[in-house]
Amino acid sequence: MLASADVFVLTTKPGVAKASFPSRIYNFLLAGRPIVASIDADSDSARLLDRAGAAIVTEPGNVEAFCRALQTLYHDASTRERLARNGKEFMEQHYSSDAVVNQYDELLKSLAAR
Numbered sequence: 001m002l003a004s005a006d007v008f009v010l011t012t013k014p015g016v017a018k019a020s021f022p023s024r025i026y027n028f029l030l031a032g033r034p035i036v037a038s039i040d041a042d043s044d045s046a047r048l049l050d051r052a053g054a055a056i057v058t059e060p061g062n063v064e065a066f067c068r069a070l071q072t073l074y075h076d077a078s079t080r081e082r083l084a085r086n087g088k089e090f091m092e093q094h095y096s097s098d099a100v101v102n103q104y105d106e107l108l109k110s111l112a113a114r
Contacts, residue, residue, distance in 0.1 A: 002031035007073050007080070010037040010045075014060040017043035029054055030091045034083035036069045038062070054087030 002008075008028040017039040025045060028035050035055035039045050049055035056069040073080050093099060 002027055003033065005031065005033050007070070008033055008035045009070075010035060010039060010055075011066075012039050012060050014040065016040075016060070017045045021045055025049065026091070026095065029087035030095075032084045032088035034073055034080050035087070036066065036073065038066050052087050052090035054083045054090060056083070 008031070010022060010025065010028070012022075021044050025035075025048065029052055035049060037046065037049055037055050037057045038060050039049075039057060040060060041057060046057050049057055056072065058065040058069050073083075
């Protein structure tokens, strides 16, 4: 159902993203659609979206920047496709079953080596 969306929108008030992490971000990334996020740039949410390369992040409350981001995605198919692809690949690389098992395996090996 989520993969039928054209774009995902995530909005917060200033300061909120510093104290919470919306779990729906993972579902948005996995669905392989671009994201426009109005969240604090120094939040964990913004850092994850930046690492994934799957979103345009704007400052909370900056309506003009938020609308520009939506217009960018509306008019620029290559940006939409790049952000969508990046998010899906990020989830596969870091949060798929295989990726998580490999991370635990590496952690256990490093602990055993100590």
